Amino acid sequence: MAKRRRDRFLRKNCECNAFADSSPGNEAEGLWLADNRPPACRFHAVRTSGCFRRVAGALALFVVAALVVLPATTGCDGRPTAESGTDGADDNVFADAGHDAAGARAAETGYEGATPTLAVETVELTEGRICGNLRVSGRVSGVREANIVSETQGRVESVEFDLGARVERGDVLVRMDDRVEAAALEQAREQLEAARADLGSLERRADSGSVSRSDLTNARAAARGTESNYEQARRTYSNRTIVAPFSGRVAVKEAAASEGNYLNAGTRVARIVDMERLRLEAPVGARNVRNVTVGASATIELPACDGPVFAEVVAIAAGSDADTGSFIVALEWENSCGDAVRSGMAATAEIECPVARGGIVLPTAALGAGGEGLAVFVVEDGRVSQREVELRARLGARAIVETGVELGEEVVISAVSRLRDGDPVRATRIGESGELQ
Numbered sequence: 001m002a003k004r005r006r007d008r009f010l011r012k013n014c015e016c017n018a019f020a021d022s023s024p025g026n027e028a029e030g031l032w033l034a035d036n037r038p039p040a041c042r043f044h045a046v047r048t049s050g051c052f053r054r055v056a057g058a059l060a061l062f063v064v065a066a067l068v069v070l071p072a073t074t075g076c077d078g079r080p081t082a083e084s085g086t087d088g089a090d091d092n093v094f095a096d097a098g099h100d101a102a103g104a105r106a107a108e109t110g111y112e113g114a115t116p117t118l119a120v121e122t123v124e125l126t127e128g129r130i131c132g133n134l135r136v137s138g139r140v141s142g143v144r145e146a147n148i149v150s151e152t153q154g155r156v157e158s159v160e161f162d163l164g165a166r167v168e169r170g171d172v173l174v175r176m177d178d179r180v181e182a183a184a185l186e187q188a189r190e191q192l193e194a195a196r197a198d199l200g201s202l203e204r205r206a207d208s209g210s211v212s213r214s215d216l217t218n219a220r221a222a223a224r225g226t227e228s229n230y231e232q233a234r235r236t237y238s239n240r241t242i243v244a245p246f247s248g249r250v251a252v253k254e255a256a257a258s259e260g261n262y263l264n265a266g267t268r269v270a271r272i273v274d275m276e277r278l279r280l281e282a283p284v285g286a287r288n289v290r291n292v293t294v295g296a297s298a299t300i301e302l303p304a305c306d307g308p309v310f311a312e313v314v315a316i317a318a319g320s321d322a323d324t325g326s327f328i329v330a331l332e333w334e335n336s337c338g339d340a341v342r343s344g345m346a347a348t349a350e351i352e353c354p355v356a357r358g359g360i361v362l363p364t365a366a367l368g369a370g371g372e373g374l375a376v377f378v379v380e381d382g383r384v385s386q387r388e389v390e391l392r393a394r395l396g397a398r399a400i401v402e403t404g405v406e407l408g409e410e411v412v413i414s415a416v417s418r419l420r421d422g423d424p425v426r427a428t429r430i431g432e433s434g435e436l437q
Contacts, residue, residue: 117424121414122379125407128361128434130398131291131353136282136329140302140345142273143332144246148173150263152239163253167244167272174257174269178240181233188226188233195219195226248274251343273343278335280311280347283326290396291353292316298331298351304340309333313351359392359400361433365413367399376405377412377419379427384412386421398436 154176161173199219205211252271256263263269280300284292296313311333320327331349335341366376370388377384389404405411410429412419419425 115424117426118415118418119426119428120379120384120412120419122410122412122427122429123363123366123431123433123436124429125360125362125401125405125409125411126432126434127358127407129353129358130361130393130395130400133353134284134288134292134351135348136284136351137346137348138280138282140341140347141279141281141343142248142275143277143279144248144274145251145343146245146272147268148242148244148270148272150174150176150239150242150265150267150269152176152236153264154178154240154262156257156259156261156263159257159259161244161250161253161257161270163250165250166248167250168247169244171244172241173244174242174263176240176242176263178237181237181240185230185233185237188230192223192226192230195223199223242269244272246272246274248272249339275335275339275341275343278333278341280331280349281328282331282349283321283324284329285326286320289316289327289329292329292351293354296351296354298349300331300333301348301350302337302341302345304342304345305337309336311349354395359402360405360407361436362389362391362399362401362405362411363413363433363436364394364397364399366411366416368416368419377416377421378405379410379412379425382426383422383424384419386419 156174157177158175159173160175161167161171167173199222202211202216202219206213206216249272250270251273254267254269256267257269292313294313294316298311298313300309300311302309311331313329314332315330317328329351331351362376367374367389368377369375370386373388374391375386375388378387379385387404390402391399392402393400410427411433412425412427413430
């Protein structure tokens with residue numbers, strides 16, 4: 001209750017009469033009166049009266065007016081305009097100075113107007129080939145080579161081949177003691193013939209109904225069992241004789257292949273190579289293997305041959321060697337040198353670049369998407385011009401350009417995806433396209 005009476009007293013006696021009653025010429029006196037009111041009145045006036053709000057509104061109007069008038073007198077770029085009363089000659093001096101300063105700032109910051117000036121690397125377009133011939137070396141082998149091993153164990157009775165000799169498919173190389181196996185084979189043959197005879201007799205009696213179905217089924221199962229035993233005995237007997245799997249020459253003759261020696265199953269007795277068609281496997285580094293393609297031509301240099309022989313790349317390894325990190329490239333060719341070539345001879349091969357004809361070399365890093373195909377950016381007077389190009393060949397990181405660019409032009413090879421036609425750039429030439437790998 002006391003608080004309410006106090007508020008009513010303040011509202012009655014502490015109005016802003018100094019402002020409300022003062023005439024236009026007495027604003028200072030009114031302000032002095034307001035400031036000399038009792039403290040409670042001054043506090044109440046600041047909190048509740050409209051005096052403070054009117055002063056704040058006037059200040060806000062003054063700030064808005066200043067913001068509107070200032071650009072009109074100075075111009076949008078902050079320089080004085082002709083309407084502001086500055087002499088026209090002085091305006092030109094200020095404008096030129098401001099323009100020079102803006103240009104200096106653009107050079108320092110890399111910005112020209114609203115478009116950023118991008119730092120890029122370029123190459124000068126020159127002629128060349130996208131790859132050179134690759135020289136590799138390795139050892140010659142036959143396309144077909146086989147290690148001849150014993151599939152059974154036993155004593156060697158005779159050896160019918162010699163080192164370096166030519167053998168034909170099916171020729172006997174080693175004979176082993178086969179007397180036990182021959183007897184087992186004869187027994188299996190007799191058992192098979194007896195089983196087949198019993199089955200035939202039962203089938204004839206079954207037609208007249210004098211044999212049960214179960215007896216006939218058992219007879220057929222017995223016949224199949226004896227037939228299997230016979231095939232096994234025949235295989236064991238044939239394994240006592242080691243024969244050549246294909247025609248070729250004996251590259252290796254093991255010491256175990258000698259008369260009277262006892263062979264275990266899996267023992268190697270010889271290695272036969274077919275030298276009618278030769279093969280060279282050579283390691284190639286990761287940097288060069290990308291320039292090799294299946295079907296590429298190659299020239300083989302063999303000491304045993306009078307002149308070069310011509311080969312073809314037939315295979316490229318999909319993975320590298322775990323020890324060396326290189327990739328195996330295989331070449332094959334017909335043996336035109338006859339018996340002078342031996343398996344294991346060292347040879348050198350020169351693999352030709354699949355793109356033999358040269359032209360304007362373009363790094364593939366410069367290529368980007370154009371309107372209907374591939375395009376590059378050519379630097380002209382500090383800006384880039386987008387050109388659509390056609391490629392004649394492409395291999396690895398290099399390509400041969402057919403149309404779209406000319407010799408001597410500078411092509412952007414970095415930040416290509418960030419460029420647009422006409423963008424300003426700060427170019428750094430790093431070399432000639434024909435020299436880059």
